Amino acid sequence: MMLVALLLATATTAKGGLIDAIGRDVGLTRSQEVDEAHGARMLQDANDGRPDNLYFAALLHLYGKGGVSESPKQALIHFRRAAEQGHAGAMVALGTLTRAGHGIAKDEKSALAWFREAARRNHADGMWLLGQSLLQGSGCDVDFDGAKKWLTEAAQQESYDALHWLGVMHEYGLGLERDTRKARALYETAASNGHAMAEYHLALMHAYGDRPGTPQDLPRALTLFQKGAARNHGGSCFNLGRMTMYGQGTPVDYDVARYWFSRAIATNDVAIGDVARTALEELEKGIKEASDFEDELFEEFDRMNQPPESAYAWID
Known part of the structure; x- marks a missing residue:
């Protein structure tokens, strides 16, 4: 179960992560741009106290958009005012x-x-986040039945986050019958719609090839890990390092492996950081030992090829 705990933790500890996705229900996340004129109008509109307008103002403060200084505390004030009026998106935030x-x-x-x-108000993100919390025991005791209920309801609203977590439950038999084929199908659906964690779990299945119905496919695993690494996903960076270090689906290249382990550490993903540091230390140690051994071989070769002193005696 230790691997399961690591995988569950990895999904929620990456830098940015879910915070940078707040506001996706209205198309305003950290990656979106807002010009200053539009931002000023949005702040002005929030003065009427309506929940939708407060929500937009909160997003501007959260991300520092539209000429507004980034201020999570000010964002929280607006989110709370909107949530108190029943705004489900603000509750999720x-x-x-x-x-x-x-x-x-x-x-x-x-x-x-x-x-x-938020889930009671039929908000898909509220539903899957509630289900995920119940699955992980975040703020409560672990409740597999509750997790299944809310994740299933969110999946019915085409939540790819929910599909991913239902896949996790099936892959590891967490409150559901263990069915790795069904898990793979759920991951495939979510991954085909750009879900990063589904891509990651799918990559792991292909990398190890130890799940019924999913043969080892190192090239596909490598491709999926590369997609995750492009999003700065710590686990994907770490696994690219391992595959490059051992030559799994790609030529051995210690410099590239060193790069990926360092990238994994730099993501500040607390679930993968220690593992990546250990791998990097072992790699550096192995490289040094190999270098020292190579130096010893060359020295021994030089000694063996030195002619004896008697060979020069005739010169005198």
Whole structure:
């Protein structure tokens, strides 16, 4: 179960992660641009106190868009005012920020309560985040039945996050019958729609080839890990390092392996950081030992090829 715990943790600890996706329900995330004129109008509109307008103002403050200074604390004020008026998206935002301790004290129980309120309002992100929390025991005891219920309801709204987590439950038999073929199908659907963690789990299945119905396919695993690494996903960077170090699906290249392990560490993914550091240390140690051994061989070769002193005696 240790691997399961690592995989569950990896999904929620990467830098940025879910926080940078807040606002995707209205098309305003960290990756979107907002010009200053538009931002000024959005802030002005928020003065009427309507929840939708407060939500947009909160997003501007959260990401520092539209000429607004980035201020998670100010964003939280607007999110809370909107949530108190029943805005489900604001509830999801409050839950996400509170669970991460971003601009506010970390409080998994309060986060769970916000996700539950959003889920009751039929918000797909609220549903899958509630299901994920119940699966992980975040702010509560682990509840597989509850996780299945909310993830299934979110999946019915075409939530690819929900499909991914249902795949995890099937792959590891967490409250559901262990069915790796079904898990793979769920991952495939989510991954084909750009879900990074589904791509990662699918890559692991292909890398190891130890799941019924999924033969080892190192080239595909490599491609999927590369897609994850392009998104700065720590686990993907780490696995690219391993594959390059051992020549799995790609030529052995210690310099490239060193690069990927360093990239994995730099993502600040706490679930993968220590593993990547250990791998990098072992790689550096192995390279040094190989270099020292090579030096010894050359020295021995030189000694063996030195002619004896008597060979020069005739010169005298």
